[in-house]
Amino acid sequence: MSLAVADLTAEGNASLRDAMALATLARDCVASGVERRVLHLRLSLLPARLRERRHQRLVREALAPVLRPTRARLFELPGGDLVALSPPPGEHLEEVRRSLANLLPEIPVETLLPILRLPAEAARLLTLVEAALGLHGTAQAPAPVAPVGLAPSGAEMDAALRALTTANLTAFLRRQTIWRLASGDEQAEPLWTELRPHLPDVAAALLPGRSLSAAPHLARRFRQATERRMLAELAHPQEARALGDACLPLSLGAVTEAEFLRLDAVLGPQGRARLVVCLGASELLADPAGFALVRRLSLQRGWRLGLDEMEPALLPLLPPRRLDLPVLRLRFRPEMLSADGPMRAALDAGLPEDRSRVVLTGADVPVAIAWGWQRGITRFMGRVLEARI
Amino acid sequence: MGSLFTGRHQQIPASDWPAALLAMPEGGVAVFSPAQGSFAGRRIARALLEEAAVLGGGHVVEFPGGDLLLGATTGPGNRARQAIAELTGQTAESWPLPANRSAVKARCEQAQAASAALLPTLAGLEAHCATLPVEDLACLTFFADGTGTRPVAQRLGPASLGLADAESEAVAREWLCRRLLAALADPVQRRRLPALRPGLRLILDLPLGGLPRGAPLAGGAPDDPNRPIALLPLASLADPGGFAAMEAGLRAAGWAVGLVATDACALDWVEAPGLVWAVPATAEPPAHRPPRLIALGQPTPGWCRAPGILHEGTSP
Structure with missing residues (x-):
């Protein structure tokens, strides 16, 4: 008997590895003091109609400046969010942000495309990684109510x-x-x-x-x-x-x-x-x-x-x-x-x-x-x- | 303590041991396993003897006192005897048959007369611990330091009920420790406890929860080498967070903090830096010797007469 584990196979695996790599990188920045700019593309917020193949292609095109090697690192999180990371000043990130904001005017840019600074905002970045990994959903589940009662004699x-x-x-x-x-x-x-x-x-x-x-x-x-x-x-x-x-x-x-x-x-x-x-x-x-x-x-x-x-x-x-x-x-x-x-x-x-x-x-x-x-x-x-x- | 032991262990009638003895295979062996050590060890001995009985064509008789008798062919009988020794450290007697038939018979007659070994029920144990006179709650023992023989410390701990079951003994310790703390806090009851000797460092056994809030028990100065030692049961480490808080509270109140374990093998497994350890002293020194050790029990093995070790001695 063997069971398929959808989330943990193939693509799911890659995004898990990306998420863990990103968390490690954030901690390393804190430990070493190295500065990085982080662009969080919260694509998971997009309504379904903006997630069609046509839109995906446009988003990919807009991402081109950071997809070229050596400029930035791109991480794909479970849930569909992307995170691009670059040394300061990170002009490529700004460029991507501008074109995506034009492409997707429905959602305010501060919400859809927040920029974070490492190491100062490492905690925030870790929080969003953990959220993408589904950790928060469980943490927020109501704790079972402890039965109140006397000990038995x-x-x-x-x-x-x-x-x-x-x-x-x-x-x-x-x-x-x-x-x-x-x-x-x-x-x-x-x-x-x-x-x-x-x-x-x-x-x-x-x-x-x-x-x-x-x-x-x-x-x-x-x-x-x-x-x-x-x-x-x-x-x-x-x-x-x-x-x-x-x-x-x-x-x-x-x-x-x-x-x-x-x-x-x-x-x-x-x-x-x-x-x-x-x-x-x-x-x-x-x-x-x-x-x-x-x-x-x-x-x-x-x-x-x-x-x-x-x-x-x-x-x-x-x-x-x-x-x-x-x-x-x-x-x-x-x-x-x-x-x-x-x-x-x-x-x-x-x-x-x-x-x-x-x-x-x-x-x-x-x-x-x-x-x-x-x-x-x-x-x-x-x-x-x-x-x- | 008669009223304490009301629950009976399940037994197989031993009255037919003469028939069992007659049925024992010629050229085989009679294995007699005396009721010694913990109940857990005795149950394991029984299971091993029963397995040998299946393999070696015999059956197991249990005597009222818990002694066990097996007649079986030599191979399985002796293997069971060896397994019992390896597991429990208890030696079962082995009598080759038929030469020793009369000796085995005498052994059985003796075993038939032994009284029942019984486990207390929880209610019985609770009642016993609740009604034990204050005078019998606690034991005061004295400790010498290193190579010295003069007592320098005294331990006020719960009386041991001598139960052959670690869990019952731990439950009793918990109840007795709580009563002991209550008695220490009450001037009338306190006078009925064993009198503490002035000038000796105090070692006090505490229940799992440590010292209750507002307990009128003074510690010493944090740098006083003779500040009292609070002994917490090793089981309290199971909640590391709770233990750390309890330890910090005790230290702030001027106590040194120690762990008391029922067996010295805990020293090999548990790492507890900064804590005093109190364990029953073994004949051989442990592989991992903590810097500060309280060796319980007498006689004191030679290795315990060393710096950093408090060992049990006679009263001053």
Whole structure:
């Protein structure tokens, strides 16, 4: 099975690369103090009637002064905008701007064809690059409203945990694919299917009106009990045979419980070789001895152990070269793009040398893929890949 | 602590061990895995023995105390025993059959008499931690510096409940630490806590959230080498932003900041520059030794008697 990923192939790839190159250039100007003039051609603002082939040709003609080599660099952004960059004073840019303004009088020139100065206006340029990459659309999506409620009492928790031992979780399981997509690939290749119970829904069903986020230690217990229930189902021989290349994000406690150990036994050597178990970084911190035990178990039994829920801020605290695990699941955060020089250097230095160990999760926008590619990361999980099925 | 342990671990009746013993293959081996170490390790031992039982034609008996018995052919039986040792560090006994049949029988009779090892339910644990008398909440231990033997520091930390489950112990630590802070803030309760010795540097265990706002606990001057040390659980690093804010707050209030981990292997994995580390001392020095270390537990291994290391000693 392989799926076409429209935005990330052929033309889409080129504009992504352009966008990332432009962002890098803007940062370099800031770092070195080199001055540049930037003409932003906001062609995405044009109404459809002005985007016909005839108009496109006219625009191309108007662009001629900057299309000649050595005068300026032209970047094509996802969405159709163009960005031309030239050393000051940038008379070619002015020339292009004038002819385009004549060609397209419908939109005020300040809106359609803004001029920016680097390095002074680098932040503005980065913002528009990020907007073109679709980053802002996601950032502006309303955050889910956190449930307000009291933490459950110990007795309520015990009752919920008892209910979980027999609950049917089928409706609460979520599957998501982890893909390999390298720059230039036409199609993404599925590597593993991640399987996990959707905890907020399970909690809403079993602990109505109570909030687990108010009590982290209870949340851990609840998560573990839910995962044990899922594992008990997976350990049925028929289910286990169908598991295939799977990634199970689990809590530390669940991995050393009878249900997982049964699954481990039922899978056999071939099945175990196709399994990745991911433990959250917080699990390691909460119980290092338990983590060490699970790591020895993974080596002895032949499944792979990964570190899950790695945040950029955690990378320097838990350096991958110290842990040396076969899989590291790093969460993409928009801050990774806006990070300044030293922060980016620290982040890059924190990545494992073998980039094929890294899975970038939360890749919900194309720029996450571009960010990964810049660092040699080719394994991704997120909406940007899922949405194209 | 009887009331604490109300939940029972699932068990297979062990009363038929004599039948199991009779059914053990001649020329095979009886593997007896005593209930030791963490529950996680015991469950793994059980899974390995069950796998050996499938391969080696036998079955696993679990005794009331959690001891496990397997009779199997020699190959799978001994491989399981070796795997258990590698994974959990616990040694299972191996008795070649039939020569040792009577010795195994004696071992089983002994195991039959052992009492059940049980995990507390959350409600039981919560109730236990809530009702523990103030006097039993905390432990006061003393620390000498480097090559010295005279105590220079004292740690006021939550009592350990000795649970064979790291998660339950962490939950209990959290509840006890909060009660400990509340007791320190209340003059009446404070008198019932172990009495702090004047002149010794204070090492205080804090819950995940750190020191509550307005806690009446004075730090020292920022440059005072004897300013008190706040020990946060390693788990609090999981939120780096929150931790940084907490650390800054504590430092501003005149505290040195440290991390307490339940196992020294954390030193090999976690980089925390500028923080004091408190870990149970291992026989061998860790590969990554932090500049400032508090070695917990006794006896003190030789490598801990070195500059920059506070090691546990006897009370003054």
